[in-house]
Amino acid sequence: MAKLQSSVVGPKRNFPKKNKAATGKREKLQEKLNWVRLIINSSLFGAATMSGKSLLLKVILLGDGGVGKSSLMNRYVTNKFDSQAFHTIGVEFLNRDLEVDGRFVTLQIWDTAGQERFKSLRTPFYRGADCCLLTFSVDDRQSFENLGNWQKEFIYYADVKDPEHFPFVVLGNKVDKEDRQVTTEEAQAWCMENGDYPYLETSAKDDTNVTVAFEEAVRQVLAVEEQLEHCMLGHTIDLNSGSKASSSCC
Numbered sequence: 001m002a003k004l005q006s007s008v009v010g011p012k013r014n015f016p017k018k019n020k021a022a023t024g025k026r027e028k029l030q031e032k033l034n035w036v037r038l039i040i041n042s043s044l045f046g047a048a049t050m051s052g053k054s055l056l057l058k059v060i061l062l063g064d065g066g067v068g069k070s071s072l073m074n075r076y077v078t079n080k081f082d083s084q085a086f087h088t089i090g091v092e093f094l095n096r097d098l099e100v101d102g103r104f105v106t107l108q109i110w111d112t113a114g115q116e117r118f119k120s121l122r123t124p125f126y127r128g129a130d131c132c133l134l135t136f137s138v139d140d141r142q143s144f145e146n147l148g149n150w151q152k153e154f155i156y157y158a159d160v161k162d163p164e165h166f167p168f169v170v171l172g173n174k175v176d177k178e179d180r181q182v183t184t185e186e187a188q189a190w191c192m193e194n195g196d197y198p199y200l201e202t203s204a205k206d207d208t209n210v211t212v213a214f215e216e217a218v219r220q221v222l223a224v225e226e227q228l229e230h231c232m233l234g235h236t237i238d239l240n241s242g243s244k245a246s247s248s249c250c
């Protein structure tokens with residue numbers, strides 16, 4: 001059903017997680033280069049726009065460094081998993097075409113750097129996102145406790161006008177691991193309290209729920225769009241009768 005379209009146009013990750021010595025000149029130069037490429041790339045795309053017959057949706061993965069954001073994106077788009085993945089610097093994105101409930105969608109997945117030191121490199125790319133995937137790792141309690149900070153950071157830098165209705169989806173990744181520090185019930189409770197968000201437990205390694213997670217993101221966006229369309233239709237004026245059509249939702 002889904003058509004693969006793997007086009008890496010964002011920056012590459014450049015240094016191994018444990019090799020701090022390699023974060024010198026080369027990294028700074030690479031960051032500058034990434035900025036230029038991303039400013040060009042991001043200016044070419046807008047949120048929820050039509051490209052040909054397909055709807056272009058921008059979804060963004062946020063969460064602490066090392067929770068598996070890049071691995072989820074790569075599993076979904078290229079069906080590959082790298083157990084020696086590198087930290088992301090700034091952001092990168094991949095596209096994949098898919099069909100959800102009869103709608104053709106080009107999903108533009110933006111993967112961000114979770115490490116605090118890259119904050120200024122990732123936040124400029126939040127604007128225009130149609131959905132935000134808040135990600136933590138079930139074997140890392142701190143990453144779960146930081147979800148609220150990620151949610152706030154996104155709302156602030158994406159300049160979300162109506163946070164209560166913005167489609168967030170929460171992902172508890174690395175469910176293949178045995179040393180869990182966060183239970184399913186705790187995560188579900190957080191989602192319920194913070195906006196009744198859908199919660200999915202994923203494993204980029206085992207390919208558990210990865211497709212389901214991205215499809216859920218699309219469904220959430222489409223549901224919001226349908227709601228908006230419904231509201232707009234509700235506000236059309238019937239010129240024949242001279243009266244305003246009734247509206248109950250907006």
Ligand SMILES: Nc1nc2c(ncn2[C@@H]2O[C@H](COP(=O)(O)OP(=O)(O)OP(=O)(O)O)[C@@H](O)[C@H]2O)c(=O)[nH]1
Nearest residue numbers: 065066067068069070071083085088114203204205
């Ligand atoms: N066991 C297991 N390991 C995973 C899974 N997903 C990612 N990993 C591993 O976790 C590490 C971090 O994965 P990344 O995908 O780079 O994490 P990230 O969230 O993109 O990290 P930053 O780029 O620093 O923000 C890598 O060693 C991955 O191989 C998973 O589902 N299960």
